Amino acid sequence: MEGMAARAGRTGSKKDATTAARRPQVRLPPLVPYDGEGLEPDGDYDGLRFDGVDLADASGPGARFMDCALDGCGLDRTELVRARFVDAVLTGVRGVGTDLAEASLRDMEVVDARLGGTQLHGAVLERVVVRGGKIDYLNLRNARLQDVVFENCVLSEPDFGGAHLVRVEFRECVLKRVDFSAVRMESVDLRAVAELDIARGVERLAGAVISPSQLMELAPAFAAQIGVRVEG
Template sequence: MIRRTEHPAPPRLSEPDLPDILSGGGRIRARTEHFQRRFDALESETDADHAVITECRIAGAATDAWSLTGATLIDVDIEHLRATTITARESRWRRVRITGGRIGTLDLSAAELDEVELRGIRIDYLALGRSRVEDLLITDCTFTTLDVPGATLRRAAFSDSRADELDTRGLSAENVDLRGLEVLSITDPTAVRGVTMSERQVDFHARAFATSLGVHVAGER
């Protein structure tokens, strides 16, 4: 019997692998390693550039600015985070889950993401420009702007989520499922080649698709 391959292929996700007991307290600092720890607070301005954070939980913390440029996060569970700005350019995330909370700007430009889940978060601006993403699931999230220009997405899916604007310029997509993302505006409809959309979504964006193909849309004669 020939087994049909599911299309689009769903993200392949595993929960962050954390021990039952984590050491408490401490501060996250730049260029340091943090292993099997629980953090219940962050400084108002937290510099964690080039840090290595492994098998850690961050719960109920709030910060104005959290810098993670060049940092590595592996098996990290973040719950109910409130942050004005998180700058994580050129960082590396593997098996990271963020659940609940509110983030103003989450800048993951040129980052490498593998097995990442965002669930139940309000994010005003999510930047994934030039990032390389494999196995991403976004559930019950709201975005004002979702930027993916020049990004490479493999096995990414949305569920019960919403974005006012989706910037897709230069997007490379494979097994990307947008059916669970209600999006009001797509910056470059020609760049959604390879994604999966519902008939309702295609109908909603029909004028933008036609315009991108050079079709002049006019009223009935």
């Protein structure tokens, strides 16, 4: 019996272990400076560097960016619905109302972005790192995130409602008033979050791993979910 219990414990440990996210390995080739104006619907952008290009109000739904770098670009109200980014690096981009609904982001790095109201609902993110910067009101409703790392960034009121998160890590970042309503989580690591403030969806943390200190902080919310009153 003891041997069976030990084997069951080992099996449970393996099953419950959190798998680390696979980070992108982006190696850009020599890039050609982009000398166009704006964007084109279903445009094909390959091996280009957008250096400080103002893409405010540009419309490029369905555009494809492969082996591209966007450095210091303005993305105010830029329409990139169903766009595809593959092997791309975005550094210091800024803007409000960027529309990336149903976009596909794969093998990509986003560094020191300053964005507000970015629409990524229904999008697919695979092997993506978001490092540094601040993003307000990020809309990831019904998106699928697989092998995604948020690192040293501030996410203010992000909405993950109905999203599916697989091997997602939050490292040394701030999550303010995050919405996890109807989220599905598999191997989501929240232990290294610098500040964890869950506005909705605390009951959807099944599939995530948190630290003992976070458990203590979330205990009142967990108790409220199951109808337990805590009185002195």
